[in-house]
Amino acid sequence: KNEVEQSPQNLTAQEGEFITINCSYSVGISALHWLQQHPGGGIVSLFMLSSGKKKHGRLIATINIQEKHSSLHITASHPRDSAVYICAVIYGGSQGNLIFGKGTKLSVKP
């Protein structure tokens, strides 16, 4: 069992729908990343958070440290949001201690 679990693995939505992607982890962490990977392969960091909630445009990320759970929400989804969304947790003090989820593949249909 991976220490970082994401759900769902695949998600298809219609343009305009509200989307939620979930991430659960089993280790104690100092922070959590949400990353976006487009078909070309490059990864963009969307959020890094260690508590509460962050918002950027149509994207909202929340984290509950006690429950070891984070969610990424996309409001008014658009086909250009189609990508793989990856949750990654930072644990311990070492720079190498970043554990990744397998990702959620999102496809938004027009």
Next chain:
Amino acid sequence: ETGVTQTPRHLVMGMTNKKSLKCEQHLGHNAMYWYKQSAKKPLELMFVYNFKEQTENNSVPSRFSPECPNSSHLFLHLHTLQPEDSALYLCASSQDFRVYGYTFGSGTRLTVV
């Protein structure tokens, strides 16, 4: 562009070839990383360099040889690879990762034939 540049974007090599992947950042970051992303698997850390010194080697086979000549450049030298080494190789950099997180490059798609 994120500020972390990887070349080449695509590479096809035979099992007896020797090739190198290059990563460059001019963000002023002091740490650089190599990650491997295989199909259907999470990203896996390979190496970490901090101020040009290797601080992590995540049990990577010796056919992968990293080199970090300065804080802005990172190489991954490849020799006698296997078909199962075909993957996306991603470079990242960071400056105080606890506060600012990581910046990733676009990756090199490697195919070993």
